[in-house]
Amino acid sequence: MKKAILENTGHGSLGNKIFNILRDRILNEEYAKGQKLNEVALSKELQISRTPIREALKQLELEGLVRSEPNKGVFVIGFSHRDINDMLEIRYVLEALAVELAIERINSVQLDKIKEAYLAMEEASKVRDQDKFNDANIAFHESIYKGTQSQYFEQLLRDINYYIHVTSRHSIKQPNRLDSAAIEHREIYEAILAGDKKRAVEKVKKHIRKTQFLVKHYYESKDN
C-alpha cells in the first residue's frame, strides 16, 4: 500500500521520494510537533545532497505539513484531532460537489474504473484484506475525482483524501466496517450509473458522515 501511494505521487526524482518519506513520517507522528527538520542532518541520514532535501521540504511546506521561517528552517506543524475533523468537513462538502460534477461529465472508461474499484472492495471485504480494501477505497474515490474532468479539483481532493486516509487509517478497523463500507460504495456507484445526482450526493454524504463519526469515536476513545 505504501508503495502504491509512493509510485503514483509525482515522478521518480529523489526530491519526490524524499517528500513521500518525510510526509509519511510526519503523518505517522515520527516527528514531534514543532520539531525542526535540519537539512544537513537529513541529507546525511538519507545519504544524498541537500538539494533534493530542500525540494522535498518546499513541497511539504506547500502541503501545509511544515512551516518555513526565513533563514531559520522548517518546523513540523502536525495535526490535531480537530484538524482531521475539519478536513473531513471539507471533504464532506467537496465530495458531494465532485459527485455532482462527475455525473455530468464522466466518461465510460472512468465509470468502468469506479465499478472495478467497487468490485475490488467487495472482494477485499469478503477475504478481510484491510490493505487491499484501502487501496480500492482510494481508487474508488479518485475515479470520481477524475470524472469531474477538472485537474485542479482532482488534485485538491486527492491531497485531502490522502491525509485523511493516512491519519485515520487505524480508526476504521472495526469488525464489520468493511462490509458496511462496501455497501455504501455500491450505493454510490449505482446512483452515479443511474445518473441520479440527488441520490448520489445523498449517498456520498451519508458515507463521509459515517467515516467521520468512526474517526471521531476512535480518537475520543483513545483519549480516555
Place this chain on the structure above:
Amino acid sequence: MKKAILENTGHGSLGNKIFNILRDRILNEEYAKGQKLNEVALSKELQISRTPIREALKQLELEGLVRSEPNKGVFVIGFSHRDINDMLEIRYVLEALAVELAIERINSVQLDKIKEAYLAMEEASKVRDQDKFNDANIAFHESIYKGTQSQYFEQLLRDINYYIHVTSRHSIKQPNRLDSAAIEHREIYEAILAGDKKRAVEKVKKHIRKTQFLVKHYYESKDN
C-alpha cells in the same frame, strides 16, 4: 495591489519572489498554454541562478499551474473558463463552511479585522477606487478564513481565492458592482457579528453566486 500580494506571500527569498512573478505571468496569460518554461532561459532573463528558479517551478507545480514531466521540464497548464467556474463552485461550498466554523471559533481581534475590511470596502466604493476595493475584499474574506482557526482551511481558501481574484478581476468592473458588493459584505459581517450561522451562510452563498454570475457573464460576452 500587486505589491501587496507579493509581500504577504511566503517570505522574501528569491525563490518566492520568482514564484510570484511567474504565477502572475501565467494567470495574466503572458505564457501560452502548454508552453515550456526553460530553466536557463528564465535564470538568464531574471539574472539569477537556476536554484531559485527551480524552487519557484516546484511551487507552481504544487499549486497546479504547471505540470512537470521528468527530465523534460515544466509546462504551463492554464485555465479555461470552465476551470474558473469550477473554482467558484468549490469556493461556494467552502466559504459557506468557513463562515459557519468562523462563527463558532472567531475571536474579537479577527472580528475587528473583518469590520475594518468592510469599512475600507465601503470607503473604496464611495471614491470608486477599484484597487483599494479589491485589497479590502481580499482582506475581508481572509479574515473569515483566519476565524476558522484552521491553518489548513485558511491556506486552502486563500489559494483558491487568489486565483479567482486574479483571473476574474477584470470581470467585476461593472459600474455599480462596488456598491452592491459592499452591501453584500456588510450583510455578511452583520450576520457573523450576530452569531447567526444560518443567515451568514445564506448571505455568503448569495454573494458568491452573484460573483460567479458576473464572471460567467463577462466571459460569455467576451467570447462573442
Place this chain on the structure above:
DNA sequence: TATACTATAATTGTATACAATTAGGAGGTA
C-alpha cells in the same frame, strides 16, 4: 549573579559544477 557583547560555529540561501537524460539533426540505407 545577571546582562551585554563578541567571536565562532552551525545553518540556511544562492551559485556553480558535474552527471544523466532527452531532443534534434547529419548522414546513411532501402
Place this chain on the structure above:
DNA sequence: TACCTCCTAATTGTATACAATTATAGTATA
C-alpha cells in the same frame, strides 16, 4: 522520399562550493 542510427548539443537532476544569516558559548562588565 522515408526511415533508421548515431552523435552532439541542450536540458534537467544532483552534488558541491560559497555567501549570508542566525544560534551558541564564552568573556567581560556592572
